[in-house]
Amino acid sequence: MESHKGTIVDTIFRNSENGYTVALMEIDNEVITITGFFGTDITNETIEIFGKRIKHPKYGHQFTVEMYNSVLPSSLDQIESYLSSGLIKGIGDFTAKKIVELFKEDTFNIIQNHPEKLLEIEGIGKKKVEMITKSFVEQIDIKEIMMFLQKHGISTTYGVKIYKQYGKNTINIISENPYRLTDDIYGIGFKLADKIAYSLGVEKSSPFRSASGIKYSLFEYAANGHSYVPYKLLIDSVCNLLEINIEIIENEMKNMAFQGKIHIELIEDERVVYYLPYHTAEVNVCKNLINLQNADFNIPENDILDYLYLIENESYIELTKMQKEAVIQSISNGVTVITGGPGTGKTTIIHSIIRVFEMMHKKIFLCAPTGRAAKKITESASREAKTIHRLLEYAYGEEDSNLCFNKNEDSPLDCEVLIVDEMSMVDILLMNNLLKAIKTGTRLILVGDVDQLPSVGAGNVLRDIIKSNSIKTIKLDTIFRQSLGSMIVQNAHMINNGKTPIFNKKDTDFFFMRQNNNKEVLDVIVDLYNNRLPSKYNLDPIKEIQVLSPMKKGEVGVIELNNKLQASINPPSKLKKEKAFGKYTFRVGDKVMQTKNNYQSVWSMTCDDGKVSTGEGIYNGDIGYIIFIDEIEQEIFVQFDDQKEVAYSYNQLDELILAYATTVHKSQGSEFPVIIMPIVWGPNMLLTRNLLYTAITRAKQLVVLVGFEKFIQIMIANNKINNRYSALDYRLSSIYSAYENLTDFSN
Ligand SMILES: Nc1ncnc2c1ncn2[C@@H]1O[C@H](COP(=O)(O)OP(=O)(O)OP(=O)(O)O)[C@@H](O)[C@H]1O
Numbered sequence: 001m002e003s004h005k006g007t008i009v010d011t012i013f014r015n016s017e018n019g020y021t022v023a024l025m026e027i028d029n030e031v032i033t034i035t036g037f038f039g040t041d042i043t044n045e046t047i048e049i050f051g052k053r054i055k056h057p058k059y060g061h062q063f064t065v066e067m068y069n070s071v072l073p074s075s076l077d078q079i080e081s082y083l084s085s086g087l088i089k090g091i092g093d094f095t096a097k098k099i100v101e102l103f104k105e106d107t108f109n110i111i112q113n114h115p116e117k118l119l120e121i122e123g124i125g126k127k128k129v130e131m132i133t134k135s136f137v138e139q140i141d142i143k144e145i146m147m148f149l150q151k152h153g154i155s156t157t158y159g160v161k162i163y164k165q166y167g168k169n170t171i172n173i174i175s176e177n178p179y180r181l182t183d184d185i186y187g188i189g190f191k192l193a194d195k196i197a198y199s200l201g202v203e204k205s206s207p208f209r210s211a212s213g214i215k216y217s218l219f220e221y222a223a224n225g226h227s228y229v230p231y232k233l234l235i236d237s238v239c240n241l242l243e244i245n246i247e248i249i250e251n252e253m254k255n256m257a258f259q260g261k262i263h264i265e266l267i268e269d270e271r272v273v274y275y276l277p278y279h280t281a282e283v284n285v286c287k288n289l290i291n292l293q294n295a296d297f298n299i300p301e302n303d304i305l306d307y308l309y310l311i312e313n314e315s316y317i318e319l320t321k322m323q324k325e326a327v328i329q330s331i332s333n334g335v336t337v338i339t340g341g342p343g344t345g346k347t348t349i350i351h352s353i354i355r356v357f358e359m360m361h362k363k364i365f366l367c368a369p370t371g372r373a374a375k376k377i378t379e380s381a382s383r384e385a386k387t388i389h390r391l392l393e394y395a396y397g398e399e400d401s402n403l404c405f406n407k408n409e410d411s412p413l414d415c416e417v418l419i420v421d422e423m424s425m426v427d428i429l430l431m432n433n434l435l436k437a438i439k440t441g442t443r444l445i446l447v448g449d450v451d452q453l454p455s456v457g458a459g460n461v462l463r464d465i466i467k468s469n470s471i472k473t474i475k476l477d478t479i480f481r482q483s484l485g486s487m488i489v490q491n492a493h494m495i496n497n498g499k500t501p502i503f504n505k506k507d508t509d510f511f512f513m514r515q516n517n518n519k520e521v522l523d524v525i526v527d528l529y530n531n532r533l534p535s536k537y538n539l540d541p542i543k544e545i546q547v548l549s550p551m552k553k554g555e556v557g558v559i560e561l562n563n564k565l566q567a568s569i570n571p572p573s574k575l576k577k578e579k580a581f582g583k584y585t586f587r588v589g590d591k592v593m594q595t596k597n598n599y600q601s602v603w604s605m606t607c608d609d610g611k612v613s614t615g616e617g618i619y620n621g622d623i624g625y626i627i628f629i630d631e632i633e634q635e636i637f638v639q640f641d642d643q644k645e646v647a648y649s650y651n652q653l654d655e656l657i658l659a660y661a662t663t664v665h666k667s668q669g670s671e672f673p674v675i676i677m678p679i680v681w682g683p684n685m686l687l688t689r690n691l692l693y694t695a696i697t698r699a700k701q702l703v704v705l706v707g708f709e710k711f712i713q714i715m716i717a718n719n720k721i722n723n724r725y726s727a728l729d730y731r732l733s734s735i736y737s738a739y740e741n742l743t744d745f746s747n
Pocket residue numbers: 317318319320323340341342343344345346347348349480481
């Protein structure tokens with residue numbers, strides 16, 4: 001094998017997914033073309049390469065790199081360009097020049113071992129010295145670790161995260177048990193850990209591997225909304241995944257059950273397996289709901305009717321019999337569910353309930369599962385609503401470094417009434433944490449539209465509670481919001497009832513644009529977004545139009561739509577900085593969405609009086625706009641809808657996606673003036689009635705569907721919404737039927 005040392009003077013091509021690079025390398029006085037897989041962008045770096053020279057039939061003489069090492073550059077020019085390349089935070093062109101002029105060949109030694117000497121350079125203060133040395137040492141450590149990770153098939157993005165988590169111990173920890181990565185590193189799943197394990201020579205039958213595979217399969221089911229998995233189904237899935245003997249898997253399953261990691265139970269004569277936290281949550285939710293439900297408030301109905309009379313006079317709305325019943329039940333019961341489609345008066349009822357309790361001098365808290373949903377109910381009820389996480393003070397505990405709910409059974413919520421809006425989005429784990437923090441004797445009122453998509457997380461909480469027939473439930477079905485000419489609400493109800501919606505009525509707000517192929521669908525959506533709708537309705541497309549798609553991938557999936565919409569509305573420009581990351585290039589002016597709850601993300605906000613307030617927490621589904629990209633600090637600044645500003649470091653960009661288009665799932669709990677949605681072929685599990693219903697009910701002023709009408713019919717006919725493995729309904733109704741039998745017996 002031949003080897004050379006030299007500097008990369010230019011990168012001709014780099015595939016950021018797999019690291020394949022074609023670059024020009026200067027060796028002595030010769031420039032050669034090299035090709036190979038490199039974990040990081042090697043532009044301007046000095047490296048040692050091992051491989052062979054070949055003659056490519058089209059590109060001529062090249063050097064194929066089989067292995068490489070990073071080395072620090074030695075000539076003054078190279079040292080200067082390394083420092084100013086952007087790899088080292090805090091150093092730009094000018095500072096790099098000054099440093100090298102002063103310290104010459106000793107530059108790296110000074111940065112690493114005598115950083116205080118950097119203070120001699122004009123413009124470098126203590127803070128900057130810290131930034132430079134930290135970044136430099138990190139680069140050296142990272143390089144060594146990257147080489148190791150790269151050798152075992154891990155990308156740079158994960159490499160940085162792994163290094164942050166394990167620091168200098170990275171190599172030891174991963175060599176011992178690579179499956180630990182799945183627990184410790186956000187984004188690394190079983191498949192990647194398994195690939196690394198294979199590369200490290202870990203046996204297929206290793207117990208670490210079986211345990212990780214079982215957990216992975218349970219998580220996969222949970223990611224599709226299931227709280228448990230039938231035993232046989234799980235065994236089949238794990239066998240397929242691990243390709244090992246079934247006995248090894250069954251044994252490991254037993255071990256995990258004994259160790260309390262999973263729970264195996266018979267439910268209605270079927271053996272099922274829970275990942276333990278889901279089982280604990282389901283049992284506790286059941287227990288706590290019954291406990292709250294058992295409270296006896298004994299308020300005379302006439303008293304409530306008197307309050308309602310006052311409220312009707314206040315609001316100039318005469319409540320229907322069913323609406324009054326909803327208020328009466330909410331005041332009289334420990335737990336009440338109020339459900340109904342769009343425009344059936346859920347918000348009106350929340351407002352009435354709040355007013356009655358205010359007149360009764362009760363302390364009320366109002367909350368919703370997402371930031372956008374909380375904002376929506378804050379505006380319509382004119383009372384502050386918090387996200388459930390904020391209400392429960394989700395943050396680092398006082399004594400440990402883990403995130404936890406600081407409101408819990410030991411420190412319950414200080415309220416007498418708790419109203420939860422958009423309840424259909426609450427999953428079993430969150431419901432458990434919420435109930436833990438509610439004192440006995442507090443009234444709990446759960447409001448939501450049970451026909452919308454269920455929660456993204458596991459469980460079918462609202463639907464199960466209603467199905468159990470154990471908790472007082474009021475179903476609102478009279479539609480009030482049906483202003484003249486508006487078809488959105490009417491069509492939503494028709495879809496929900498399995499009927500075909502009415503399209504394209506003149507001067508209304510619900511349109512279907514038929515197309516012949518997916519390419520046309522894509523082009524029409526881009527044209528509607530960028531030209532036709534803004535000019536006809538005088539809209540700001542980025543702020544007022546939301547494209548929703550059932551799927552992420554495919555010709556009209558969210559990724560393709562975002563790239564096309566971005567190219568048309570916010571194309572590359574010399575005036576706009578940008579940063580490529582994963583499937584997207586983020587550019588100043590882009591609309592983006594946060595994709596996970598990040599409770600530590602620090603935001604700042606300039607208030608009307610000019611004062612700056614700060615806080616923590618940016619949540620899954622929050623939408624914002626890129627206002628600035630700082631290439632030296634390597635940060636992207638995003639301003640969210642509520643004016644909060646957050647700086648994302650480049651290695652945190654996996655939390656952001658472009659948001660010109662989003663999935664319907666991610667749009668839950670939000671409303672937008674205008675919705676455009678492609679209606680095309682897709683997987684059966686996505687083309688469902690409640691997905692279409694959820695998408696349409698996000699629009700306030702206008703819905704435009706683009707595609708093939710037959711898929712509307714297919715979606716409406718596909719009403720399989722109950723296929724989630726969850727047993728909350730079974731547990732609640734078993735307890736109630738046992739209770740009823742007991743009552744019969746005592747009679
Ligand atoms: N009893 C009533 N009489 C007349 N109008 C009513 C009545 N109840 C509600 N409304 C009106 O109907 C409209 C829809 O009500 P509301 O916003 O409470 O419904 P919603 O179920 O919360 O709708 P969405 O889920 O779409 O937000 C409102 O304008 C409200 O004022």
